[in-house]
Amino acid sequence: MIDKLINTIKDDKDKWNQFQHILIEKNIASKTVLLHEGEISNNIFFIKSGCLREWFNKDGKDITFQFFFEGQPVASIDSFINREPSLFAIESIEPTTIITIEKADFENLLISFPELKMEFQNFIFQRFRNYGQLFLSRIKNSPKERYEELIKNHPEFIKRIPQHYIASFLGITPISLSRIRNRK
Amino acid sequence: MIDKLINTIKDDKDKWNQFQHILIEKNIASKTVLLHEGEISNNIFFIKSGCLREWFNKDGKDITFQFFFEGQPVASIDSFINREPSLFAIESIEPTTIITIEKADFENLLISFPELKMEFQNFIFQRFRNYGQLFLSRIKNSPKERYEELIKNHPEFIKRIPQHYIASFLGITPISLSRIRNRK
DNA sequence: GATGGACGATAACAATTGTTAATTAATTAT
DNA sequence: ATAATTAATTAACAATTGTTATCGTCCATC
Incomplete structure (x- = not known):
């Protein structure tokens, strides 16, 4: 999305300026917080390289529920759009290179480039759709099944992401994940 | 939404005709299946009275994940919009009165009434947002906590819906729900 | 009124997960 | 390099949930 965005802007010299x-x-x-829980998001991020996670605090522990890699746009959507306090934090897992755009700038950009606006709406739609899928996966499967699903669908997660974040993502303790891994 | 829809149409005599x-x-x-799992949805429903649930089959058991009451529009959104096989079934829990509209008719309606189109897009957005919330609730809380949250936020669910559907909705067995209920 | 089915409660046991704590391995900072 | 911190594994025990089965109640239907 960021490549398309840059190319779209570059095509028009005036607008590029x-x-x-x-x-x-x-x-x-690594471990830099880009947006704190409760903060009102004023930026959208695009990952050039590296990896981010979204998490929130629950009884003193942090619970990770999403990972993002190079090429992906990342924002606390509700907060970014509606200026509400973010329900979660955004933080780097590895040293990461991002492109950030401020809300006001981004909005002007979308006004100037309607095709990007469509792209962005589609992004929002996909994000919510993704929630739906994650939700169904949670209901449908046991932690063990979800771990196996993760290996199948996102092997890159297991390779790149520290295990305790994965455990959190699966809704279990790192201890339990360790047991699942060594059970077979 | 259906009231607004009917009133909007009624306001214009030609269009009403x-x-x-x-x-x-x-x-x-009661227990009438309006849409089977795997079927491509061709109708959107509006509940006048009664109650519906959405569920899918998992290893021979049915898993309920949503309830709908009077006034609410119900559809297998992804299936209805994209003509994909529905991931779940829609079924009545009580004797229910619905208004159904066929996809083609509904699309024509939205073309004739742009304000309804906005309304519908908002409905879709809210549905996905609801998924997001359900998802976070699943991650955040134990079955017991989710049950207590349900009592607080949706006491009407507990009154009206048979317990085994509630158990399914909470992600536990009816036996476990019975235990939780009688533990305190 | 009798019969069968659906629903909810309960019991006994197995399986899984959480908790706490100790140990080792790996990573990060100095 | 070395020390300090963080992460992963393992163990022992508690708590929770799933599984299977039984029993009682309510409701619809014959």
């Missing part, structure tokens, strides 16, 4: 500066590239260390 | 016939009222008995 106008919008180039709103794309801010940042290198962040 | 044109669209009146597409609204089909049906009385259905």
Whole structure:
């Protein structure tokens, strides 16, 4: 999406001059919090390289529920769109390079490029659809089944992401995940 | 939504004549399947009275994951919009009166009434948002906590819906729900 | 009124997961 | 490099849930 975005802007020289500066590239260390839980999101991020997670606090523990990799746009959608406090934090797992765009800039961008607006609406739709799928997977399967599903559908998760985040993502303790892994 | 829809149509006499016939009222008995799992949805329903549930089959058991009451629109959204096989069935829990509209008719309706189109897009958005909330609730809370949350937020569910559907909705067996209920 | 089916409660046992704690391995910081 | 921190494994025990089966109640139908 970010490539398409950049290419779309580049195609129009005037607009490139106008919008180039709103794309801010940042290198962040591992475990950098980009958005805190409760904060109102003012930025949308695009991952150039690295990996982010979304998590929230539950009784002092953090619960991770989503991972994002290179190429993906990341935002606390509800917070970004409706200026509500974010229900969760966004944080890096690895050293990560992102492009961030401020809300106001992003909105101007969408006004100037209707095709990007469609793209963005589609992104929102997909994000919510993804929630639906995650939800059904939670209901349908046991932790063990979900782990096996994860190996099948997202082997890159297991390779790249520390195990305790995966455990959290699966809804179990790291201890339980360790048991599942060593049971077979 | 259905009231607004009917009122909107009624306001325009020509259009009322044109669209009146597409609204089909049906009385259905308890446990009537309106849409089977795997079937491509060709209708959207509006509940006048009664109660529906959405469920799918998992290893021979049925798993209920949503309830709907009077006033609510119900559809297997993905299937209805994209003509894909539905991932779940829609079935009545009580004797229920519904208004059904066929996909083609509904699409024509939305073309004639842009304000209804907005309403429908909002409905879709809310449905997906609801998935998001259900998803977070599943992650965040234990079955017991989810049951207590349900009592607090939807006491009408407990009154009206047979317990084994509630258990299924909570992600536990009816036996386990019975234990939770009698533990305190 | 009798019969069968659906629903809910309960019991006994197995399987799984959570909790706490100790140990080892791996990573990060100095 | 070394120390300090963080992550993963294992063990022992508690708590919860699933499974199977039995029993009683309510309701519909014959």
